[in-house]
Amino acid sequence: MTNTNLSRRRTLELATVGLAGVGASALLRGFAPRGVDVASNQTAQALLMDADAPRAGPADATLTVVVFGDYQCPVCRFASFALHQAAREDGGVMLIYKEWPIFGALSERAARVALASDRQGIYTAFHQALMAEPRRLDDSVLRDVAEATGGIWKQLESDLVSHRDVIEREIASTRNAAFALGLAGTPAYVIGHRLVNGALSLEEFEAAFRSGRET
Numbered sequence: 001m002t003n004t005n006l007s008r009r010r011t012l013e014l015a016t017v018g019l020a021g022v023g024a025s026a027l028l029r030g031f032a033p034r035g036v037d038v039a040s041n042q043t044a045q046a047l048l049m050d051a052d053a054p055r056a057g058p059a060d061a062t063l064t065v066v067v068f069g070d071y072q073c074p075v076c077r078f079a080s081f082a083l084h085q086a087a088r089e090d091g092g093v094m095l096i097y098k099e100w101p102i103f104g105a106l107s108e109r110a111a112r113v114a115l116a117s118d119r120q121g122i123y124t125a126f127h128q129a130l131m132a133e134p135r136r137l138d139d140s141v142l143r144d145v146a147e148a149t150g151g152i153w154k155q156l157e158s159d160l161v162s163h164r165d166v167i168e169r170e171i172a173s174t175r176n177a178a179f180a181l182g183l184a185g186t187p188a189y190v191i192g193h194r195l196v197n198g199a200l201s202l203e204e205f206e207a208a209f210r211s212g213r214e215t
Helices: 004-032 044-046 074-090 104-120 123-131 139-148 153-162 164-182 202-214
Strands: 063-071 092-097 189-193 194-197
Touching: 044 063, 044 092, 044 164, 044 189, 063 074, 063 202, 074 092, 074 123, 074 202, 092 104, 092 164, 104 123, 104 139, 104 153, 104 164, 123 139, 139 153, 153 164, 164 189, 189 202, 194 202
Parallel strands: 063 092
Antiparallel strands: 063 189, 189 194
């Protein structure tokens, strides 16, 4: 098969997954963005207590949100801005990021680089910048984004090697958790005691935060 055919097939695959995510989001909106109760699900509860994954939010947060995403996922990109805006406006949300690269080699590389960036304390800025990055996520772009968000690329490359086992375990753990939760793809969120699949708008995230805090 030629590279052109591979590229066309990959484009079709990405479009299909993107449309599926949008469809899932529309379905969720039709039934209210409250998700499924996972208060008794051990996998979900362990994710909420994960102290090793990258995170952002106040130490006294009243709600924890676990975010499953892929930097090449068009639906993740659609939802990322709304999620972070909702979290900022709420002021009491802790975000825990779980890298789940499902869109091929570029996604896998970006996920590993993102996890390595956490060693320099730039993960959150790097994550949000990648979600907004329109260029193909090759190493030159990853380097541009890392340096633009305050990172040192040579240090990042070194951390990719020295922390390789930890990074690989984190990605494998996320993959296992996604399968255990029965996730169909990205994005997905554990919002307090609720599991929500698909992209949400700002208003839907706000409603989901309220629902996640309900006892």
